[in-house]
Every structure is written in C-alpha cells, then in structure tokens.
Amino acid sequence: MHQESIIQQTVSFVQEELKHAEGGHDWFHIERVWRTSKYIAGKESVPTFAVELGALLHDIADSKFHGGDEEIGPMKAKEFLTRTGVDQAVIDEVIFIIRHISFKGGHNEGVEKTPALMVVQDADRLDALGAIGIARAFNFGGFKNRPLYDPAISPEMNLGKEEYKRATSPTINHFYEKLLKLKDLMNTATGRQMAIERHQFMELYLDQFYKEWEAR
DSSP states (O other): OOHHHHHHHHHHHHHHHTTTOOGGGSHHHHHHHHHHHHHHHHHHTOOSHHHHHHHHHTTTTOGGGTTTOSSHHHHHHHHHHHHHTOOHHHHHHHHHHHHHOSOGGGTTOSSOOOHHHHHHHHHHHHTTSHHHHHHHHHHHHHHTTOOSOOTTSOOOTTOOHHHHHHOOOOHHHHHHHTGGGGGGGOOSHHHHHHHHHHHHHHHHHHHHHHHHHTTO
16 A cells, blocks of 8 residues: 555544544644654654654553553554554554653663654654643643642652652643653754754743742
8 A cells, every 4th residue: 555545544543543632642742743753754864654653653542541551552553554554564663663752751761762763752752842842741730630830849850660650740840850851862963953942942931930930
C-alpha cells in the first residue's frame, strides 16, 4: 500500500480513538507532534515514514490514562499497523518509538535511540515546552484536580520511575520535576535550537507567576 495512504488511514484512526481524550493529549497534540516531527526529520535528513507513524501513534493509549499499563499503546498500534499492511520492520520501529518516547522521570535516557525515535521524542518534548507546554501542564493538573501551587510542597527532583508515575504534586512543581529539564535532553541539533526560546518563555512565566503569587 502507498505510504501516503497508510498515513491518512492512521490519521483517521487516531482522530477516532482520541476524540474524547484529555485536552493535553488529544488529536491536536498528536497533530502538533506530527507536524514538528516532519520538520525536524527534514532538517536532520531522517526518513519520514516511520517518523510520521510513530508521531501519530505515540499516544494512542497513554499509560497515564490506562492505570499505568505501558503495554496497551504498543499493542493497539501493532494491531492497527498489521491490519493496515505495514511492513514488519516499520512496525517494529514504530513500536520501539512508542515504548521509549516517554520521559518517565528521566529514567528512559539510557536507551540506544534510533534516528526516528530521536526525532519524535524531540517533537513530543517540544510540545511540553513554551506557551503550549504551560497550557498543557495546567490542563492536565486540572484534569487530575491538583493544586496550582503550594509553597509548602517542594519539587521532588530525583523521583524514581514508579514514584514519578504516581506523583500528585502541584502543577508548578511539574515544571521543575520535568519541563525545565527537557531543553538539555533534546536529541537533535534542530530540537535543541527550537527548545531554547520555549524554555526561556517558561522561565519568564515562572518569574511572573511568583511575582503575582507574592503580590509583588
């Protein structure tokens, strides 16, 4: 089957699967990561077919919304890609991306990354930075009924993988526990360059947040 036809079938599949998803992990998140992945892949000369499929399917069943089960996403993606007639080598690459894209408290950095994973992971992390990253963080915090900020609760900077997954700290703490770490974890030169402005914007936002919180 022609690659473009497979991509369009995947778009339709993901749109249907995520039509009721939480706002920070919905189709529009996928679309942004997909678009950014294509841009980075072009700049980094990485073939785009597995990149596009990995970007489109990376959150098809995010473990955060499935009781922490990390196997639902890979299983659902594999079933769809097999049914669609995608070559096994491409399926394996996409499943590898889905399994290893997440931050997981910084405990997923020892994996030997393929170029496709590096591209999609950078695109996904870029969507957690900047103005959209801030919006997504507070949207998810509201979804989980977490406080915006509590000066009495300090960020936990060295959470283990399982502790990170179970964390219920205020949303502002998440900036320090994950978001502000992402700039230095980018894989590609293009991703690193794109992350700088978004990271700086988040730092400015935090400065303003504390000024307003303290009535300064």
